[in-house]
Amino acid sequence: MSEVLLSQLAHVEIISPKPEESVRWFVDVLGLELTTQEGQSAYLRGWGEWLHSSLVVTEGPHPALGHIGWRTYGPGDVDTIAARIDPDLAEGWADASVGHGRAFRFRAPMGHLNEVFWETELYEAPPELATDMRLRPQRYTGRGVAARYIDHVTINAPELKDEIAWYRGNLGMRHTGSITPEPGVPMFSTLTSTAIRSTHDLALVPDAPFARGRLNHVAYRVDQRLDVERAADVLLANETPLEFGPGIHGMDEIQYLYVREPGGVRIELNAGGWINTMPDWQPPEHLPSEGPTSYFRNLLMPDSMMESFPPLDVAREHFTKIGQFAE
Amino acid sequence: MSEVLLSQLAHVEIISPKPEESVRWFVDVLGLELTTQEGQSAYLRGWGEWLHSSLVVTEGPHPALGHIGWRTYGPGDVDTIAARIDPDLAEGWADASVGHGRAFRFRAPMGHLNEVFWETELYEAPPELATDMRLRPQRYTGRGVAARYIDHVTINAPELKDEIAWYRGNLGMRHTGSITPEPGVPMFSTLTSTAIRSTHDLALVPDAPFARGRLNHVAYRVDQRLDVERAADVLLANETPLEFGPGIHGMDEIQYLYVREPGGVRIELNAGGWINTMPDWQPPEHLPSEGPTSYFRNLLMPDSMMESFPPLDVAREHFTKIGQFAE
């Protein structure tokens, strides 16, 4: 059984070699709002999000993951987690960051930089975006896809089984399902930070043995399945090719659509999905035929979906240089 | 900040003076599945629900609430809650019930009978309903409205403010919002058992000062907003009049539709709704104009929506007889 330590996936930082184009695409095509820009980074959020930002776009040489930010369930949970993390994985405390307060930073075994925090800044709408609807932080703009909330982040891990256990044990995450070519050997797994009624906010896909800390995609949520089909129309109209979808995943009934933002990172739009309400849920082991291309069992996932960020040659070089993780 | 003690609204028991008609309507028109019948009660669930049952229909002289059942977040939470409840409100332990294990029963101050439990029976599909889709407990039947999950229960309370505080303190529920004619004086309130990404699973509406334990409605969820509109078609085709809706609530953006089951209890079908991910969310105080009839601000709620169960004259008599609650 999981304890509850996290309240939500708060933000994902991605690296973009074309930060201006990326930000313009996120604002104009995905319909995100730009909260602020500071230094090398732009801070964005979906129109329905209350927190300061859910996406950080930072300039860098290759599309990649910057870090993943989780908000805890309560103020004490940050110290609880900090006390658990293996000191070899800990990166230390950050007293303040743009958009949130004191955070504890650490790398998961497979290299992904995570941080947890409680204190957060809320978005304050400028006058032209203010609304009197109390459950909306700003008025609905309907711009582009009008993505509403960040939904999940999917990362690559050469080894999944122990990594799942690590996120569960250290962050109190719940394991919701896997695709297993053979029993007990996951090749795709989903976990949820806390929400019972959530499909997932973290997913793991495989990677080459030497790779560390790579990113497969970041997903944003729209309200209805039809909004994903409309998103496809908006994206095509803006000359953003559709990589895969719209379709419905077998593992979770989520309607999905994958595209690439100008810097290269894969972005998913999604809606729907089943509701899991059992803390003692036994994560099913789906056959690969029930996986990403199934549900309607006849959508072929293009090979390009295996691309992750940064590219493998960069990953090899990058992490060797940093010296943190050897092959 | 709320601790997390509950995992979900597990079931609601309603009383029906026409149990056979009620059950037939729930099965044929709402599309629920009948798990079993024992004694005076029928046990039903939505096709997407893993637990034994989410709706219990028990024979009785007047439409009314039987009890509300909550599943805890973990096995220890049952004792935690039992230790907190004021002995004057406690009704005691039930070692086993149809569909679940050891439960602690108690009445909230405003008279509603609640129980909490951890051990539960899972639904086992008979061969004709079995499916190989691992995230479905049975195959999709598409019968009638095809309601998928129980969503929430709305009860009547003469006094809301302290009752909200009681559910928060004793069950760890989170207060998500209120309609307040004047600041701090709620006339409608929503709470959620645990789920961060939920709109609400318990709501409170007002009542006459002497009334106790009355029920306003039970809500079931369908996947998409269009499914609520289709539900209206199914209900009309089955000669179930529509009491109110389809429409979209101002307080939570939920698409709603209210009807009456043959025994008299009001049943809601819903979809959509915004996602609340902040444990420190300050529940807004909506003006009445933003309430049930708003969002699109031009649907008038019929007076019949004020009817609750059992009828007031019965409530007066009923609870006086029981001797539990005086005026």
Next chain:
Amino acid sequence: MSEVLLSQLAHVEIISPKPEESVRWFVDVLGLELTTQEGQSAYLRGWGEWLHSSLVVTEGPHPALGHIGWRTYGPGDVDTIAARIDPDLAEGWADASVGHGRAFRFRAPMGHLNEVFWETELYEAPPELATDMRLRPQRYTGRGVAARYIDHVTINAPELKDEIAWYRGNLGMRHTGSITPEPGVPMFSTLTSTAIRSTHDLALVPDAPFARGRLNHVAYRVDQRLDVERAADVLLANETPLEFGPGIHGMDEIQYLYVREPGGVRIELNAGGWINTMPDWQPPEHLPSEGPTSYFRNLLMPDSMMESFPPLDVAREHFTKIGQFAE
């Protein structure tokens, strides 16, 4: 049985006392495209429309109908119609107009100015709106409501029964239904220009006995019912109040939403509707309870929906001056 003389409702000209605001609203909020501006008029169309324009906004002192333009089924039909029209109603030939060729103009008995033409200009997308999708005249912009096609125009007539017969006899229109307080006495009627698989493109509502040529609303179509609900969100976000809807009409199952453009004219967004495929369809006489507010039989139509354009005092004055129609 109707002969087929018309192919479609081609355009509606409305008068606006605030033409700049009206045009900005049609472009930014409704998502129409501005084809051109000439003289006192702006010519607009939905993003999915092939013809030059479907809405003409002309400056004038009061919101009102300018004229209704119909495209015939073939080139010879213009002369066929011209030969039928009572010379007292004929206004004559216009050799060329912005957006279309030779047209015959006439007033229907109840005062509405109509024209019929065959030769038309097609919209040519500028480079920034060009698309390689062959069944789209331009790329999808997704701007605002993104209304796709003009759907129908609803006009006011003091006397409906003979007016219906007039449109049928002179323009070959088909009568699809009426709301009749008593049998044979229509208080609302729908007709279709030609399309078998259409709900209606002309509707008639009552008016004060002295009024002539008034307009109740112009409707634009979006693809799916959910798009009407999304339109409501867009409109509210742009501070356009919702007059009535979203809801579903009893007479034709159309999902509707009524608002006002800045000049004052009522604009409807709609989707759905049943398909009528029988030239010998007997137009049903619906009871008022089955009318605009029905289908779900519990939406009350606000009195403001009775307002039409121009206002009655202006109508009285306006038409007396013109001298065409006496009380």
Next chain:
Amino acid sequence: MSEVLLSQLAHVEIISPKPEESVRWFVDVLGLELTTQEGQSAYLRGWGEWLHSSLVVTEGPHPALGHIGWRTYGPGDVDTIAARIDPDLAEGWADASVGHGRAFRFRAPMGHLNEVFWETELYEAPPELATDMRLRPQRYTGRGVAARYIDHVTINAPELKDEIAWYRGNLGMRHTGSITPEPGVPMFSTLTSTAIRSTHDLALVPDAPFARGRLNHVAYRVDQRLDVERAADVLLANETPLEFGPGIHGMDEIQYLYVREPGGVRIELNAGGWINTMPDWQPPEHLPSEGPTSYFRNLLMPDSMMESFPPLDVAREHFTKIGQFAE
């Protein structure tokens, strides 16, 4: 320019080697209603259809096309058409048939048996299906897919170009579009009987040079795109595999889903589609990449979609025996 001779695709007769299973599937899974059974044939219709029947299932050795029935636009059109048909293609008059009156029967050059009629029987709902909704011939049952109307029939023709011209010239049909591997050489074509606001009700796909009169699929329409996705759920739940889809066609924006009925014939469910309102519409020549699998340009059409009925070996034998059409 087309004259208007037809009002609608009225019915399609298919041959089934398993007529009882086919009829049960059409009724229980597709949700059609069985009007009557006479002789070797069962007569069915969608719940929203006013005519006696739109699908006839006749017992026979192989899945195949029986005939296609069109209702004319007016009573005189039957004779008009009869006078045009090449006597070598004419099959003669049928004074009365189940569900309709006097019909003229003929084979199109590529072998498909067609009939045209005006007089038709309307469906009369039995008491348990009666409704007071005047634009519905029966109450909505919501059974299975709840297919509402027949939408189109797609037939195979070894030669398309002249066949298109034949349907246009003899039946007044309008050519709405083609997929052309090279300009002027159609490999897929759509035509519409009359309706301006329709996508198509007849489509032609290629065939082996010796084959005649083969059928690719029959399509039924549901109201909203989401209903096609729900149909997929219903079909899977009833163990009907999905052959192709749901997806959206590039040629007409129609949301489609293809399955097989128990006798073998392919059935399509669809919704959406663009609206063509121009009698002088120049049918575009789409590149194959824009065809059935496109719009979102990444759905691969399985080879099985090339199967047509009856199978080629039977077709060869069948038509040689009849002696009507030689290779």
